[in-house]
Amino acid sequence: MNKIGMVGLGAMGHSIAQNILNHGYNMVLYDIRPEALTDLVKQGAEAAKNLLELGEKADVVLMIVNTYQNCCDVLNDLLKTFHDGIIINMSTIAMDEAQNLEKLAAGKNCCMMDCPVSGGTAGAKKGELTIMAAGSPDLFNMYKPLLESFGTNVIHVGLKVGEGQAIKAVNQLLVGIHMCATAEAFNLARQCGLNLQMVYDVINKSAGRSEIFRNRGQFLIDRDFTTRSTLQIQLKDTNIACKTAKLSGAPLMLGTVAQSLFEQAVSKYPVLDDSIEVVRIYEELCDIEVD
Numbered sequence: 001m002n003k004i005g006m007v008g009l010g011a012m013g014h015s016i017a018q019n020i021l022n023h024g025y026n027m028v029l030y031d032i033r034p035e036a037l038t039d040l041v042k043q044g045a046e047a048a049k050n051l052l053e054l055g056e057k058a059d060v061v062l063m064i065v066n067t068y069q070n071c072c073d074v075l076n077d078l079l080k081t082f083h084d085g086i087i088i089n090m091s092t093i094a095m096d097e098a099q100n101l102e103k104l105a106a107g108k109n110c111c112m113m114d115c116p117v118s119g120g121t122a123g124a125k126k127g128e129l130t131i132m133a134a135g136s137p138d139l140f141n142m143y144k145p146l147l148e149s150f151g152t153n154v155i156h157v158g159l160k161v162g163e164g165q166a167i168k169a170v171n172q173l174l175v176g177i178h179m180c181a182t183a184e185a186f187n188l189a190r191q192c193g194l195n196l197q198m199v200y201d202v203i204n205k206s207a208g209r210s211e212i213f214r215n216r217g218q219f220l221i222d223r224d225f226t227t228r229s230t231l232q233i234q235l236k237d238t239n240i241a242c243k244t245a246k247l248s249g250a251p252l253m254l255g256t257v258a259q260s261l262f263e264q265a266v267s268k269y270p271v272l273d274d275s276i277e278v279v280r281i282y283e284e285l286c287d288i289e290v291d
Helices: 011-022 034-042 051-057 068-078 095-106 120-126 137-147 163-191 196-203 211-222 231-248 254-268 275-285
Strands: 004-007 027-030 060-063 086-089 111-114 129-134 151-158
Touching: 004 011, 004 051, 011 027, 011 034, 011 120, 027 034, 027 051, 051 068, 060 068, 068 086, 068 095, 086 095, 086 137, 095 111, 095 163, 095 231, 111 129, 111 137, 111 163, 120 129, 129 137, 129 163, 137 151, 151 163, 163 196, 163 211, 163 231, 163 254, 163 275, 196 211, 211 275, 231 254, 231 275, 254 275
Parallel strands: 004 027, 004 060, 060 086, 086 111, 129 151
Antiparallel strands: none
16 A cells, blocks of 8 residues: 545544554545645645545545535546545445445446444544445455554455445434434433433433433533534434335334434524434423523
């Protein structure tokens, strides 16, 4: 690996690039916001003026952008100059969309690995992401050390591109359901007149606990709605889970309820608010006004 290219230096991507740099890799970076690269360039990364230049200089390209359309736009430009290379897609998209990207890359003799990540912005900063890698075992073994530079749980989940996205959809289905369940549970506790800190402490030692309850519960008590994952992204991910269920023929009951709740939240509140603000729907139904 001579030079690692990367597209997408947002909240997750910036921390991933930082960890890769910290492990001594040479990097060339591109983002539509040049300011997102400034501190990384000061640490030795190279900034590409555009995707054509990135494609000329990189041997392997990591991509982490928000939507399938973003992925298509990136590849359509990148593949004008990036031939016979490896593309590692870490964006969260649908299973069939990942397969479409693989076909697009194959037109320029490029191989693709499907590597969505989980762990949020905190996990990205610490270099402790879970990486769900799908694709050729040879490619996985070749690039596992690179993936381990920003992930502590790097798993080869399947031989086919799209299988990484499928397991990410399962994960995001649970995240969405647990987010709504946490909001609902705290609202019930509040309506019963319970001390919310006591509820949080008890549930965290009981069978009803979840990682989302543990992670977001204290923020609910403290009314700390600092954005950690947005309502907009949570709706996108829940939509992907519902689409995956439809494609596979799996019934989705709780998932469609979570999807409806996030649709309501996105229509009522700022889309960049934290996803736990779905709790406001419950509070409004109960005429609860919380400072």
